[in-house]
Amino acid sequence: MRELRASRSLLFESLFSMQLDEQNMTVRVEASKAGMPTLYLSRGEAAGLFHSRYQPLVEAERWAAAHTDKNAKNLAFFGFGLGYQIRALREAIGADKGIIVLEPSWEVFDTALGAVDLRDLLKDENLHLIIGGTARQLARQMGALAGQKMFEMDWLEWPAFRRFYGNEYLEEFSKELSRSMRDARLDQNTVLYFQREWPRNILYNLPAILKNPGINALQNKFNKKPAIIVSAGPSLSKNVEMLHEIKDKAVILCVDTAYRVLQTKGIQPDLIFSLDGSELNYRHFTGVRPEGIPLVMVPNVHHKIIEEYGQRVFSANIFDMLVSEVVKQIEPKGLLSVSGSVATLAFSTACRMGCDPVIFIGQDLAYPGGQAYSKGTMFETMTKTVENGFMMRHVEGIDGMPVLTDAQLDSFRVWFEVQIEEYEAGRTFVDATEGGAKIHGTEIMTLREAVDRYCTESFDIQGVIEKVSERRSDDLNPSIMALRTMSRTLYQIRRLAKLALIKNQELRELYKLRRLRAGKVAFISAMLDRIEEHIKRLNGEKWLDAPMQHLLLVVTRGRLAQAPENETDHAKAMRVTENAKLLYQGMVQTAEELKDHVEVALRRLETETIQGEKLR
Incomplete structure (x- = not known):
């Protein structure tokens, strides 16, 4: 378990926030004829062994040998089991290729942790584990992972998995994965656009994250109490005034885009939510004062928001590799399922707090009448039409009639439906937006009806939040x-990358002579190999990977990465060294920028620590 926390902090947090008593599944370890453990599963009408009763290791090795594609870049399959087939596949394809394993059952994963030694798998940097959830949830996570890593994959099948989960489960997964991959392609543009901005935000926000509580502090603090999520859709103007009479009768959760509207109306929410890392998002707070209202945020939210208004914050999802070593030193802050809309952060927080019912207002997820945002927001004049929008479409509205939306808003609608599907048996979700797209799984009513039915008794909201936000x-x-x-390591990476630039230029000059000095070329090439290996070791936490995402795509898939037909040895040498120059320049620049950001975080953290000690 210690290795799980050290190597997979995200899985560690998730495991301990899950209930492992999956009622429709029995999981137990049995001894195989060969002596090592095998796994017995019972799910619905299917029951039996997930691995061989006789030789689980031999079975795994034969499967890996039969299904290994030497040309595949990444391999994916369902079923963690006891990890035998994962280890066999890794041995068959080598350490550099990616393996993605999806396991629907936390009970299976937890059982494996207790039954076999998984330390080598947990340390495997190219093994991606997606654990726990329905077919739709796993597909959404798979799509997000593929989008984040920007990789392609080939699918394998461990035979026993289909026996326990059936064709219907896999067909549902496949259908949702197709949709998720489409959404992931949209998200890739966001990742590339913010690749240099997000690391700065994360590091600048680090002092506030470390000094304040995480979302775990709000766990079940408002169990069975109503919450209202206030979004900035155009329909908000229909019922925003009613929030005056709801104060202290429902937890008011306001997204950052809608806060300006509430402040203008004299309405004070209980929590404000911010997700976006752009400068544009910061502008939602210009000219308004949150008046000490706690902010719920993720690490990459724009740093100016936290600097100016983030004295009291609840943070979540602190799992970026950039700060993984730093946050290992503190108690976990908590994890929330979120998508690209700030309303998804508010939704998951409401569920984490135990709120029931969860009521939406301003959650149009569409452009009724062509309007994009509510009156009173920064973007109140923005309009959308089929002609001027991107990937526009019509979906079913709350009244059954078509309403205009786009691919991104529609992906958020699907996200809400997937999440609601998981909660619907024990929790009520109400769409009181009074407009926009229909969110399946919600009860549709006016806010007046929702207030009269659910928001009738006062309770101490501010007192609870004050206590846990200290x-x-x-x-x-x-x-x-x-x-x-981290600062020292980035300095070393920058120094080595500069040296690589110099040696690469020396190599390029040798190639220009055309009469090669083979010994000199071999010497410099070997030196560059050693430098790159050293940089790879220093970058073990993948600090440089995300900020260099666009450049890595250029270097691996761009013009200089492609060999023209009938290319001469000399032309190849010039092309390869020119491509390497781009890579080394990017390493120098990225390491230097990250080191500067780390130094800012250090100064802020050390200053706050000194001030705190003086106060004590």
């Missing part, structure tokens, strides 16, 4: 030391 007094010296180590 700043933490944790010892932050281990985190400070981790940041100092």
Whole structure:
């Protein structure tokens, strides 16, 4: 379990926030004839062994040998089991290729942790584990992972999985994955656009994250109490005034785009939510004062928002590789399922707090009448039409009539439906937007009807939030030391990348002579190999990967990465060294930028720590 927390902090947090008593499934370990454990599963009408009763290791090795594609870049399949087939596949294809394993059952994964030694798999940097969820949820996670990593994959099948889950499960997964991959392609543009901005936001926001509580502090604090999520859709103007009479009778959760509207109306929400890392998102707060209202945020939210208004924050999803070593030194902040809309952050927080019912207003997810945002927001004049929008479409509205939306808004609608599907048996979701797209799984009613039915009794909202939002007094010296180590490592990477630039240019000059000095070329090439290997070791936490995402695509898939037909050896050498120059220049620039951001985080954290010690 210690290795799980050290190597897979995201899985560690998820495992301990899950209930492992999956009522329709029995999981137990049995001894195989060969002596090592095998796994017994019973799910519905299917029951039996997931691995061989006789030789589980031999079975796994034969499967891996039969299904290994040497040309595949990444391989994906369902079923973690006890990990035998994963280890066999890794041995068959080598350490550099990606393996993605999807396991619907947390019970299976938890059982495997207790039954076999999984330390080698947990340390495998190219093994991606997606654990727990329905077919639709796993497909959404798979799509998000593929979009984030920007990779292609080939699918394999472990035979026993279909026996327990059936064709219907896999067909549902396949259908949802197609939709998710389409959405992921949209998200890739966002990742590439913000690839250099997000690392700065994460590091600049780090002091506030470390000094304040996480979303775990709000766990079940408003169990069975109503919550209203206030979004900035055009229909908000229909019923926003009614929030005056709801104060202290429902937890008011306001997305950042809608806060300007509420402040203008004299309505104070209980929590504000911010997700977007862009400068444009910061502008939602210009000219308004959140008046000490706690902010719920993710690490890559624009740093100016936290600097100016983030004295009291609840953070979530602190799993970026950039700060993984730093946050290992503190208690987990908590994980929330989110998509690209800030309303998804508010939704998951409401569910984490135990709120029931969860009521939506301003959640159009469409452009009724062509209007994009509510009156009173920064974008109140923005309009959309089929002609001027991107990937526009019509979907069913709350009244059964078609309403205009686009691919991105529609992906958020699907996200809400997937999440609601998981909760619907024990929780009520109400769409009181009074306009926009229909969110299946919600009860549609006016806000007046929702208030009269659900928001009738006052309860102490502010007192509860005040108590759990107090700043933490944790010892932050281990985190400070981790940041100092990070700064030194980035300095070394920058120095080595500069040296690689020099040696690559020397190699290029040799190639220009056309009469090659083979010994000299071999010497410099070997030196570059050693430098790259050293950089790879120093970049073990993948700090440079996300900020360099666009450049890596250029280097691996761009013009200089493609060999023209009938290319001469000399032309190839010039092309390869020119491509390498781009890579090394990118490493120098990225390492330098990240080091500067780390130094800012260090100064802020050390200053706050010193001030805190003086106050004590």
